[in-house]
Amino acid sequence: MTPKGGQTSTLAGRRRQQVTIRHVAADAGVSLQTVSRVINNAPNVRPEVKQRVQSSIDKLGYVPSIAAQRLSGSRSYLILALNDRDRTIADWRERQGADWVDQMLLGGMLKVAEYGYRLMFELVDTHDDHVERELRATLAALQPDGVILTPPHSENVQITSLLQEVGIAFARIGSVQPGAGVALSMDEEEAAAMATRHLADLGHKRIGFISGAPEYSLSNRRVSGWQGEMKRRGLAVKGMLAKGDFSFESGVSATKALLDLKEPVTAIIASNDRMALGALAVAHERGLEIPSNLSLLSFDNTPVVRFTGPPLTAVDQPVADLAALAVEMIIRVLRKQEIPHQPLIVEAGLVKRSSTAPPRAA
Amino acid sequence: MTPKGGQTSTLAGRRRQQVTIRHVAADAGVSLQTVSRVINNAPNVRPEVKQRVQSSIDKLGYVPSIAAQRLSGSRSYLILALNDRDRTIADWRERQGADWVDQMLLGGMLKVAEYGYRLMFELVDTHDDHVERELRATLAALQPDGVILTPPHSENVQITSLLQEVGIAFARIGSVQPGAGVALSMDEEEAAAMATRHLADLGHKRIGFISGAPEYSLSNRRVSGWQGEMKRRGLAVKGMLAKGDFSFESGVSATKALLDLKEPVTAIIASNDRMALGALAVAHERGLEIPSNLSLLSFDNTPVVRFTGPPLTAVDQPVADLAALAVEMIIRVLRKQEIPHQPLIVEAGLVKRSSTAPPRAA
DNA sequence: TTGAAAGCGCTAACAC
DNA sequence: GTGTTAGCGCTTTCAA
16 A cells, blocks of 8 residues: 555645655564664664565665655754854855855765765854753754754853753864853964964064954963964063954954054964955055065965965865864764764864965064 | 753763754644744744744754754755766865865755755766766665755766656756756856957957866856857957867967967957966976066966966856856745746856966067 | 644664 | 554634
């Protein structure tokens, strides 16, 4: 009595699953349960039966409904990637080439696919005083098996404690704080130190640093990395830290501050590409040639820095790797496998281009 | 007997909905059915009852489970945005700044949110001989209410006929072909004509055109727009159409061909940014200054073209608008409202920057 | 206008 | 090893 499948309504009416577990069971001559066991790779199925069921599945083109799976108390095979709404939308609107979302999808989607999961990308409002309400609603509606948090959510206590409360596996990208959920981050300090080292090795002694928005903990870690390396080399840092907030404008004013010092800097490290573009604009405006008059190095390595004049040397953030690792960790948790209790640290890269060179008077 | 909610297991165990329709019904002192009616804005509920139910919902923070809704034959409140796997992953990997995905998410996510839907982004393999199998599996697993197709899927008969067969509402972005699903597209012909007009108005007579990959129907439409405008102005087109395939390399060779003509072109329109970058490279290599020796205009207006030397004049594709419109059309279909039978056409923009100028010998 | 019953497709728990 | 039973949270009949 297996329905013929052609039964589907042509108009967008009530859509039923065309092939269900029942059809497969009938076709293979086994119970629903046995089919379920085969689908889920559960034990207690004789190889020959498994074989038979599998070929029925293939023949009928059966695919389990995640709605039904979820409803009956199992997995939803859904992992939710949460990003900050305002920031993400602003990035998209400005079209400055920020490809954080793309890299996250790249790393995340490919990795979840390996495990038969799906990645769903969602935006959450941080400023909102009812973050909790919004997040609870999303979780209730979607019932994901795991959640990936990105800065600044990764260290938002309202969010992390809610996730912990409802018992969802989650990863915190860009965080090194202890606590619930798997923390994983680029090695921000080392990256900043590496950038500093690169410039110092070129002969720079006065290396200025433009920090990022303080609500991102990575901002401080980058500052520390720079300070540490400077001190290690016996170079002065006083007055050479300019505050920024990741915006173009803050890059402009910070750069001006660093260039207007009694003893101006000969190199600048900007905590992100956008501020570096601000620095570039100031240099251009003042007729300073890069890199001969001023070396410039930035963080993020978004696409545009390959096309600026000159192309910028930049710290490359392994966003795709981090996302893939986050997925792996979440799936380990779901499988009740061991996970590291220390934050996972991924190395950053340094892509050398033509915005850095020895200082003029070296 | 309403459970206290704190009942949730702390470990990632079996997660149940915390507040279900049953709790709401109990709290409001009505049947499940009445609650369901309120949730779905169905008729036959007295205002006072509706009120009472609604306040219970708010009080308990109830959110319907889409899994359960879907399973019982209703909406999934999910719209699937399908992109070409190979192309998308290649774009992401290359980090050339292609922000098609971002713009699509921008337009799509904001719009679905207005209607209480969610957008899910998925990749589908076109080359695969089992597209149908793959797509069927995705549809069966996710059970979306609607699907958004992008080029080249928009005109892939295997895909469109499958969607029609299973009766899912869908929109085809970048297509003007008649057939099932709502077709909506940028006005490619007019955009190319506009680009041509811009250059002709500057005084160019020999305007070369680099076409895109032929499997994208928009490639031909762009060529037609250019040809049409050239003819309208009595300008020759013979030999000035160079074939490309949207790759950087094809932009390079096409540009060389156009510059190596007995009478070289004085302006080039590239069918996408990447090929324009190829053209830029050739110009640089040959010591041709842009725009004084050669004007260059591209399609797409991806972020990088603002940062090239010089920044490129470009046709702006309103991807976010198209995605938003696609969502609107799908929801109209779901609500059984009327939809246009003609393809919907969205106007393109032309962003003038410094890569176009009057020809030298004008 | 409201409610009760049945069932969507699947899995957990238990029986055999 | 395998099958049976019950039920996930909701919506759709259909009855009151």
